[in-house]
Amino acid sequence: MVCGKGVEGIDILLTLLYLFIFPGFLFLFAFSLFTEYLDRKIYARMQRRVGPPFLQPFADLVKLAAKEDVVPEKAEHFMFTAAPIIGLAAIFAAYLYLPIVSSTGLHSFNGDLVVVLYLLTIPTLALFLGGWYSGNVFGQKGGMRVASLLFSYEIPFFLALLTPALIEGSWKMADIVHFEISHPLEFIVSLLGFVIALIALQGKLERLPFDIPEAETEIVAGPLVEYSGRRLALFRLARDAEMVVGAGLLAVVFLAGPEPIVQLEPVYLSWIVGALVFLVKTLFVIFLLILMKSAVARIRTDQMISFAYKWLIPLALVQIFIAIMVRFLGGI
Template sequence: MVDPLNFIFSCLVFPGLIFAAGVGCLFEGVDRKCAAHMQNRIGPPVWQPYLDIGKLLGKEDITPARSQRWMFTLAPLLAFGAILAVMTVLPVNSATPAFGSTADLIVVIYLLNIPAIALMLGGYSSSGSFGIVGSGRYVIQLFGYEFPFIIAALTVSAAVGSLSLATIVNFQSQNGWLFSQMPLAFIAALLVAPGKLLKTPFDIPDAETEIVHGPLTEYSGPKLAIFQLAYNMEMLAVAGFIAVLFLGGPTAFTVGGLQVPGVVSFFIKALAIVLLMTLIRCITARLRIDQALRFYWIPIAIIALINLAVVVI
């Protein structure tokens, strides 16, 4: 039976709302700042995402008259709730997550798709032309990147012989990180991550120079703040998920006789994944949707399938 106090603490404090929102916004700020320096700009301060969320929460909440109001309002809450659920399933401080199961890898893959679906629903329900175009692009992009991402995750599962994230973390603590044993699957997951997070070169659904802000064009105030917060948290969730699969996840270590908790290891590894994504988006330009699909379905899917075949054989 689940302890009610532990359930509330896990959902609202750690590894839930406060931890995920705080670290997610920090990662977004680091991403912006590092990208600015790579492009020879000063850039915003690292704490800018916190200010953006706070400012939006205090602004007027406007709902378009032609929108489907209930879906327009529900979409950001759906995205936010899904990412919050992901954080409680991921191993963050130790191999055992707050709410684990024997197949939590499948649960995480499923939950990580809900923010994308919520964004599409929000764009379509807004009845705005930019939102509808952006949502259509996101549907197509989702079908492109999800297949290689699932194959990369199943490659890890096949190597370990389990769908449990706790088992995957324990396996790596005894046998070493899996990214060195299955580099093709790691590369596939790393290149899919910007597509899930709508980062360049896969920011096609919300291309600002083409369709303003895509599915989020009609959003403002608290609804837009919830969407942005959900996607900041998703950056932590996706990076953390890749770190769990390939970089050993949360592993406690000792420095100078001082025991450092596993959450620090998780934070460092997830931040390293974020910085790799920052590098990718700073050295590439936005692709067209047909180019993105070809990229995901030919080279990325092929290398993921090759690594899966090697592991299975």
């Protein structure tokens, strides 16, 4: 069976439960919608508004799913349909590798951190393709912006997330989590990397101040301009899920994910505790993202690129240097 250590020796039913209900797809679906609610509600409260009701994201999703689904005449039908599905599928696949209930995910192997990083890049490319093939000038312009901004946040994001792996000397998320629990000082050493990864994640999610591809005051809705109905619902869901998985990845790599795990009998009790710890840490990262969104305004494309190359990447390199020094001076 392809289960990790934590799920060893459990029958196929429990694996299916893990895959589809908790902490699998159904849970990710609910958590993504909750995250969007939290995002909009806290954003509204910080502007002294009341904000949307609790079930608002769900109502948006159902309404979009029940609406007419228009494919423009000029759009490439196949790519136009495939883009949101590819984006969502990549996010859901990345989610399975995150250690949520125990220190191993559904399947843990050496290098799973790199796999998750690459899977998290695919939704951006899907957004670019969707915008490009929508046959609309605004969509193509937005798609170009998505693609041109990709490298400005992707490089610091990768560099920052590799720091804990460098300190620990393993590409396996389970090892990183174990190491962080036994060496709490590791968080202070990689604090700079955490901040860089947080800013880069904000750019990855195309939220303020980096919502240049969407920029509703300039190019209407960017790549999503021709999307309606089910396809738009899928894109919105993919974006929310990307926020959950990105925040969860930061929580795992920098904040030790579901650890410390209390060993309880029977084993699923300790899973529940692990999942709760993971949730608290993920919500903390999401809260920081929302805080950043409500504190800033949008910047221009050239400002973002120069910010990334002048500040984020050099600082990420400094962080990697620190990590290597710490490793050679005998560890923490």
